[in-house]
Amino acid sequence: MNLQALFSAPILEQTYLDPGYSGHASDVWRVRTAEEVVVVRMLRQGLPEVPFWYGCHVLFGLDQRAIFQLEPLNRLLARFCSLPVPQVLRKGTLEDRPYVIVDAMPGVSFETFSELPEEALEAMGEEFARLHCGRFDWFGTPTGSTRYDLADFQTRLQETLRLLVERFYQQDEAIKKMLPAACEAVTQLPPLHYTVPVLMDMDASQFLTDGKRITAFVDTEGYAMGPRELDFIGLEYVFQQREARAFARGYERVLSLPEIAPVRFVYRYLYCLMEVQGSVALDPWMRYPALFA
Numbered sequence: 001m002n003l004q005a006l007f008s009a010p011i012l013e014q015t016y017l018d019p020g021y022s023g024h025a026s027d028v029w030r031v032r033t034a035e036e037v038v039v040v041r042m043l044r045q046g047l048p049e050v051p052f053w054y055g056c057h058v059l060f061g062l063d064q065r066a067i068f069q070l071e072p073l074n075r076l077l078a079r080f081c082s083l084p085v086p087q088v089l090r091k092g093t094l095e096d097r098p099y100v101i102v103d104a105m106p107g108v109s110f111e112t113f114s115e116l117p118e119e120a121l122e123a124m125g126e127e128f129a130r131l132h133c134g135r136f137d138w139f140g141t142p143t144g145s146t147r148y149d150l151a152d153f154q155t156r157l158q159e160t161l162r163l164l165v166e167r168f169y170q171q172d173e174a175i176k177k178m179l180p181a182a183c184e185a186v187t188q189l190p191p192l193h194y195t196v197p198v199l200m201d202m203d204a205s206q207f208l209t210d211g212k213r214i215t216a217f218v219d220t221e222g223y224a225m226g227p228r229e230l231d232f233i234g235l236e237y238v239f240q241q242r243e244a245r246a247f248a249r250g251y252e253r254v255l256s257l258p259e260i261a262p263v264r265f266v267y268r269y270l271y272c273l274m275e276v277q278g279s280v281a282l283d284p285w286m287r288y289p290a291l292f293a
Contacts, residue, residue: 001027003040005094006101009033019205025053025064025221030104038089039218042099043067051168052222055274056200059160060139060224061146067091067098072143073220074102077197080134081127084216107208107215113239115204118246120213125250127214132228132255135194142197142223153192153227157270158183164273174282175273182269189263195225201276202234229258233267236260236291237277244291260292 004011013032017039026041043065047053056062063069071088078085086102093099113121138147148156161182169175199206201222208216235247248257265286271277272285 001029001042003029003031003094006040006090006092006099007031007033007035009035019219026067037104038101039086039104040099040101041067041070042094042097045097049167051164051273051275052201054167055160055164055270056222056224058163059156060200060226061141061148062200062222062224063141064221065098066145067100067221069141069143069145070100070102070220073223076134076142077131077217077220077223080197081130083124083127083214085220086216086218105208105216105218107210110204110207110209113204113243116209116214116243117212118242120209121243121246122250124214125247126253127250128231128247129251129254132196132231135196136225137194139192139195139225139227142225150192150195154186154189157189157266158186161186161270161273164270169273172282178269178282182266185266189266190259192227196228197223198226198228198230199234200224200226200230200274202231203238203277227263229260229263230267232258232260232292233264233271234276237271237288239291241289241291248292257292260290264290 003014011031011033015030017028017030025044025047027044029040031038031040047064053064068091071091074085074087078087084105086105088100088102090101091099137150139150139153140146140148161179165175165179199222206217206219207214208218235244239247251257268286272280272282
């Protein structure tokens with residue numbers, strides 16, 4: 001796509017940044033002109049309905065089309081942690097497609113957290129704990145554009161599970177069979193007393209590194225205000241034991257770890273339905289190693 005209309009200076013280099021997975025909400029380019037090096041994020045056309053964004057919308061009110069919400073969202077994240085987050089420099093619409101232009105951040109992408117040294121993982125744990133220090137008395141979108149009462153979380157979670165199964169899994173007998181038990185287990189979840197910023201699509205692709213540390217947090221579209229345990233459920237699918245232990249050490253320098261065992265069954269079932277790591281069969285997904293207590 002020709003992005004020259006977004007810049008006063010001639011574009012010297014334009015590189016498409018492929019996230020490496022389908023269903024992403026935005027097309028992303030790194031652009032270099034004589035005046036600046038920036039990243040352009042532009043809403044994709046004809047967005048398909050996928051389990052991840054459908055689940056985020058029903059449970060939290062997230063709208064993948066609301067790309068301009070990145071501006072207040074990234075300001076919020078920068079308030080609570082020192083990990084660099086790209087700030088929005090300009091925004092607008094090109095050929096009926098909303099876009100934001102953000103800072104180009106230092107570092108390179110990496111495929112798995114196993115590539116990082118333990119010191120970087122410990123620092124990551126500290127940063128997530130600092131984010132979890134920002135506590136709120138509602139759940140919904142991180143900017144507060146959609147807010148739900150904490151007392152309604154279990155009811156809304158049950159409805160999200162039912163709607164996901166109804167819309168995407170009518171031919172999957174294993175998932176349909178587990179739904180009643182999952183909905184019953186929701187009623188046994190500990191009461192939700194507060195929420196924190198949680199990354200619903202936890203993955204190494206959201207970060208950059210210089211090989212020694214994480215240098216930036218670049219993909220924040222999947223953030224919601226929810227129970228902090230969700231971050232740990234997501235991490236169990238992208239960490240091995242070494243990474244989990246190092247992350248926990250860093251986290252505990254700031255906050256105590258939450259108890260994951262009481263919520264693991266329900267939240268793993270939710271994340272399976274939402275395909276946070278793509279389409280995975282239910283049984284191996286639910287049996288994945290438990291890395292946090």
